Amino acid sequence: MEKFLETILAYNKIWFGLIFIGSVLNAVSKELVVLNQVPYLSLISFLSGFVIGLVAHIRGKWLWV
Amino acid sequence: MGVDIKDAVSEEFSFEKEKAVAKKYAQRFQWEMILIGIGQACVWLSLWPLVMFGIIPLWLGFVVACFCACMAYLPSHEAQHGNYSRGDPKKRWIDVLVGHITLITVMFPYEILRVTHMKHHAYTNHDDKDPDFLTSNAKSVKEVILLSLDGTSTDYEKYKEIYSSDAAFQKAFEKGVKVFLTYRIILMSLVFLFPLQTLLLWWLPAKIGVVYTTLFFSYYPHIGTEIGRYKNTRFWQHWMPRYINHSMQLHFVHHLHPNIGHYDEPRAIEELKPFLIARGVPGAEEIPDRITYNPLIKI
Numbered sequence: 001m002e003k004f005l006e007t008i009l010a011y012n013k014i015w016f017g018l019i020f021i022g023s024v025l026n027a028v029s030k031e032l033v034v035l036n037q038v039p040y041l042s043l044i045s046f047l048s049g050f051v052i053g054l055v056a057h058i059r060g061k062w063l064w065v
Numbered sequence: 066m067g068v069d070i071k072d073a074v075s076e077e078f079s080f081e082k083e084k085a086v087a088k089k090y091a092q093r094f095q096w097e098m099i100l101i102g103i104g105q106a107c108v109w110l111s112l113w114p115l116v117m118f119g120i121i122p123l124w125l126g127f128v129v130a131c132f133c134a135c136m137a138y139l140p141s142h143e144a145q146h147g148n149y150s151r152g153d154p155k156k157r158w159i160d161v162l163v164g165h166i167t168l169i170t171v172m173f174p175y176e177i178l179r180v181t182h183m184k185h186h187a188y189t190n191h192d193d194k195d196p197d198f199l200t201s202n203a204k205s206v207k208e209v210i211l212l213s214l215d216g217t218s219t220d221y222e223k224y225k226e227i228y229s230s231d232a233a234f235q236k237a238f239e240k241g242v243k244v245f246l247t248y249r250i251i252l253m254s255l256v257f258l259f260p261l262q263t264l265l266l267w268w269l270p271a272k273i274g275v276v277y278t279t280l281f282f283s284y285y286p287h288i289g290t291e292i293g294r295y296k297n298t299r300f301w302q303h304w305m306p307r308y309i310n311h312s313m314q315l316h317f318v319h320h321l322h323p324n325i326g327h328y329d330e331p332r333a334i335e336e337l338k339p340f341l342i343a344r345g346v347p348g349a350e351e352i353p354d355r356i357t358y359n360p361l362i363k364i
Contacts, residue, residue, distance in 0.1 A: 019253045019256065019257060020253065020268070023263075024256065024260050024261070024264050026260065027260035031261075061215050061217055062214075062216065063211050063214060064211075065212055065215050
């Protein structure tokens with residue numbers, strides 16, 4: 001169990017990007033009328049969140065501090 | 066390291082006399098701080114049903130949540146120092162309860178903050194041992210804001226390693242990690258179900274609260290200070306009235322006598338002023354004779 005948790009936590013930025021940022025982008029994009037006709041909107045939102053998290057994971061931080 | 070407490074000043078301003086003065090202000094039960102801690106957490110929790118059922122708009126919920134988040138840390142800070150129980154084991158539960166509940170708004174584990182804060186007091190301004198070193202010695206406000214938003218203002222893993230031989234630190238840290246994981250699981254579940262509400266009622270207000278806290282508790286009081294009991298925190302003033310930054314202009318007295326109740330600090334400083342000047346506390350010469358009801362504005 002501890003090993004499993006450690007593995008998950010090692011990729012915490014990716015999970016945060018995928019779930020948190022992805023969910024927020026998905027909700028915001030659905031509110032924007034201009035994006036109503038865009039196909040696979042949810043997929044694009046969660047993929048964007050995943051990529052943001054992946055970049056943060058590789059860099060080791062979210063912002064340019 | 067530090068100042069030789071016994072030899073640095075005359076008998077008139079001895080450490081024993083200073084301590085006796087401070088002790089007078091470290092007795093009172095701080096009911097108002099408990100009210101603020103539990104109160105802001107209850108207000109913050111009530112925002113969820115109020116927003117969900119459309120009783121108040123989300124933007125208003127966001128504004129109130131930001132205010133709650135800015136008020137969240139100080140009651141926990143008093144708990145970290147045991148300033149509710151004041152050494153009475155039967156009242157220790159108040160420290161723990163208030164310490165945990167008030168921090169829900171900013172999603173921080175009480176135990177981790179408690180042990181790292183104790184190390185901050187023990188090793189203030191030591192670059193390798195002070196968990197607040199990055200922010201208290203930052204070069205600018207912008208740097209503090211970016212570090213806080215990034216979540217890298219304190220490298221908790223690093224300090225877990227530095228204090229690896231401190232069993233009490235490790236035990237508290239492990240407890241804190243469990244609370245942190247619980248927060249993460251709740252946050253991720255909530256954002257999946259209520260994304261905008263979670264963003265604007267919890268995550269963003271928590272970030273704003275952490276920036277506010279780091280700026281006023283960690284950065285401003287320690288600018289340009291050194292290592293040593295009477296040198297590591299300063300008296301400062303600027304355009305902002307002290308009532309909107311938790312009176313952190315007076316944070317130096319907290320570093321000298323952490324058991325003085327937060328709202329008793331102005332009166333304590335008025336009486337301790339000659340001691341502070343004699344000891345060379347940074348900025349002590351500029352401390353007004355009257356601090357109670359003084360907003361301490363300097364333009």
